Amino acid sequence: MYHTSNPEPDTAIDRTVPEFPVAQLSDEDKYFNSYKPPSYLPRIEDEVRSFIEFHxxxxxxxxxxxxxxxxTVPLENNTVRxxxxxxxxxxxATSAENFLENGYAVIFLHREFSLLPYSRHYSHTTNCFLDYMTEANDKIEIKPNYAEKMLKVLRKYKDAKESRSLLLIPFTTVNQYLFTLKSVSELLHRVESKALFYLAAAVSDFFLPQSRTPQHKIQSQDGGGKLVVDLEQVPKFLSRLVENWAPSAMIIxxxxxxxxxxxxxxxxTALQRYQHQLVIGNLLQTRKKEVVFVNSKGEEKWIRLTPEQVExxxxxxxxxxPEVVQVHNQWINRK
Ligand code: PMT
Structure with a gap:
C-alpha cells in the first residue's frame, strides 16, 4: 500500500535542479524533464494497465x-505546511458513482482522504460512522432509519467491486497529480475513443519549484518574521493531454x-485554447444546483435542478x- 500524503524520503533539496522558467512554449515538457515522478508510480501503472486490459x-x-x-503545493520538503x-x-465522487451506474468502468484519480464513491455517504459527515449503528442482543446492527439507504449503497458498492469496475488511485501534491495523470492518460490510449476524461479535480495554478523549497520546516524567525512565498505558474497540461497523451479520447x-x-x-476560451470536446462550467456558489455544458461549436446548455429536486x-x-454519456456515445460513433 502506498500513501501519497507522506513526503518522499529522497526529496532532499537539490539545488542542481534548474529553476522552472516562466511561460514558454513547451513548459509541459520542461516540467516533466525537471521534476521527479513519485517513486510509487510504476506500481500504479501496473494496476492501471491490468484494469484497462481487463475492460x-x-x-x-x-x-x-x-x-x-x-x-496541494508543499512549502517544505518535509511537509508541515x-x-x-x-x-x-x-x-x-458523486459523478464516479453515476458513471458506474451508467455502465462505465471508472479510474478514480483522487486526493487521498477526500470523498470516495459509496463511502462518501458515511464519511466526512457530522455523524460519526458509529452513530449509524446500534446494539441489540449483544450484536451490532444498523439503526432501522438508516438501513434501507445503506443497503442500496452497499449493493452498488459490492457490485462495483465484484465487477472490478472501480480503481482508486490517490494523489496529494500537484506534482504527484501531474505525473500520474500523464501515465494513466498514455495507458488509456489503448482503448482509444472508449476512454472518457472527466477532469473535475481542482488543480493548483501555482507551485513552488523544487530549487526553492526548503528541506525543513520554515522557522517563524526566518525572513524577519514574514513569510514571502514566490510561486511559479503550473503549465497548462490540457493541450498535451489532447494532442499527445490521449488523442483519441473524449476530454471534458x-x-x-x-x-x-x-x-x-x-x-x-478553454475550448479554443485546448481544442477538446466539452467544458462543464460551474460557479462556486451554485455548483450543486446548476452547471453549463459548453461544446466546441460554442453551444451552451444549462442543467439545473428544479426546486422540487433540490427539496x-x-x-x-x-x-x-446521462448527458455526458450521450455526448460520449456520439463521439464514439462519429465518422
Ligand atoms: O469538490 P467539490 O466541492 O464538489 O467541487 C467541485 C469543483 C468545483 C472543484 C469542480 O466542479 C471543478 O470545477 N473543478 C475544476 C476546477 C479547476 O481547477 O478549474 P481550473 O480553471 O483551474 O482548471 C480548468 C481545467 O484545466 C481543469 O479541468 C484542469 O484539469 C485543467 N488544468 C488545470 C491546471 C493545469 N495546470 N493544467 C490543466 O490542464
Whole structure:
C-alpha cells in the first residue's frame, strides 16, 4: 500500500535542479524533464494497465477517468505546511458513482482522504460512522432509519467491486497529480475513443519549484518574521493531454469561477485554447444546483435542478452524467 500524503524520503533539496522558467512554449515538457515522478508510480501503472486490459478484453465497458479533489503545493520538503484549496471531492465522487451506474468502468484519480464513491455517504459527515449503528442482543446492527439507504449503497458498492469496475488511485501534491495523470492518460490510449476524461479535480495554478523549497520546516524567525512565498505558474497540461497523451479520447474539463459574468467566456476560451470536446462550467456558489455544458461549436446548455429536486436532495450529477454519456456515445460513433 502506498500513501501519497507522506513526503518522499529522497526529496532532499537539490539545488542542481534548474529553476522552472516562466511561460514558454513547451513548459509541459520542461516540467516533466525537471521534476521527479513519485517513486510509487510504476506500481500504479501496473494496476492501471491490468484494469484497462481487463475492460478492453473482457467486460467491454467504456472507461472514465474521473479526477477529483484538490492538489496541494508543499512549502517544505518535509511537509508541515502546504497550500490547498476548498474541494472536498463531492463532484468527482458523486459523478464516479453515476458513471458506474451508467455502465462505465471508472479510474478514480483522487486526493487521498477526500470523498470516495459509496463511502462518501458515511464519511466526512457530522455523524460519526458509529452513530449509524446500534446494539441489540449483544450484536451490532444498523439503526432501522438508516438501513434501507445503506443497503442500496452497499449493493452498488459490492457490485462495483465484484465487477472490478472501480480503481482508486490517490494523489496529494500537484506534482504527484501531474505525473500520474500523464501515465494513466498514455495507458488509456489503448482503448482509444472508449476512454472518457472527466477532469473535475481542482488543480493548483501555482507551485513552488523544487530549487526553492526548503528541506525543513520554515522557522517563524526566518525572513524577519514574514513569510514571502514566490510561486511559479503550473503549465497548462490540457493541450498535451489532447494532442499527445490521449488523442483519441473524449476530454471534458471543468471551469470553476465565482463571477457569473465571465463563466461562459472562460469556458469558450478553454475550448479554443485546448481544442477538446466539452467544458462543464460551474460557479462556486451554485455548483450543486446548476452547471453549463459548453461544446466546441460554442453551444451552451444549462442543467439545473428544479426546486422540487433540490427539496428531494437529488444530486445534480445524476442529471449531468446521462448527458455526458450521450455526448460520449456520439463521439464514439462519429465518422
Ligand atoms: O469538490 P467539490 O466541492 O464538489 O467541487 C467541485 C469543483 C468545483 C472543484 C469542480 O466542479 C471543478 O470545477 N473543478 C475544476 C476546477 C479547476 O481547477 O478549474 P481550473 O480553471 O483551474 O482548471 C480548468 C481545467 O484545466 C481543469 O479541468 C484542469 O484539469 C485543467 N488544468 C488545470 C491546471 C493545469 N495546470 N493544467 C490543466 O490542464
Amino acid at each position: 478492453a478484453t473482457t467486460s467491454g465497458k467504456p472507461i472514465a477517468l474521473v479526477t477529483s479533489g484538490g492538489t 502546504f497550500i490547498d484549496n476548498f474541494s472536498a471531492g463531492t463532484r468527482g 474539463s471543468f471551469k470553476l469561477e465565482t463571477d457569473d459574468s465571465i463563466l461562459i467566456k472562460k469556458a469558450k 428531494e436532495n437529488l444530486e445534480i450529477e445524476s442529471l449531468i452524467i
